[in-house]
Amino acid sequence: MTTFPFNPKPSFKEINAAVAALSKLDTAKSVLPGEQNPASKTSRLLRLFRGVTPMLRAFAAWPALPNSWRAALTAFLNAFEEAAEEIGAAFKAGKDL
Numbered sequence: 831m832t833t834f835p836f837n838p839k840p841s842f843k844e845i846n847a848a849v850a851a852l853s854k855l856d857t858a859k860s861v862l863p864g865e866q867n868p869a870s871k872t873s874r875l876l877r878l879f880r881g882v883t884p885m886l887r888a889f890a891a892w893p894a895l896p897n898s899w900r901a902a903l904t905a906f907l908n909a910f911e912e913a914a915e916e917i918g919a920a921f922k923a924g925k926d927l
Contacts, residue, residue: 839887839888839891840884840885840887840888844884845884845885845888848880848881848882848883848884848885849881849882849885851880851881852877852878852881852882872917876914876917876918879910879914880914883907883911886903886907887907889903890903890904890907
């Protein structure tokens with residue numbers, strides 16, 4: 831089961847909601863500059879990916895792009911989603927503290 835439901839053509843509303851959620855990332859306030867540990871960087875990357883995935887899915891479905899570009903972007907998104915699912919399952923915030 832994926833944590834990122836596949837939607838090849840997300841709506842404007844879905845894209846806008848995902849991008850708006852990015853503004854709620856406050857990870858920069860939790861640590862001093864240069865003091866982020868790898869776990870917090872990974873967590874931030876996963877949250878950013880969740881926010882931009884609908885936009886990238888819409889871009890990957892754009893007919894103006896060559897088929898090979900759309901296929902490559904779709905393959906990248908699918909691979910990243912699989913990796914994010916594995917990382918997300920293994921990552922527990924604060925377990926290393």
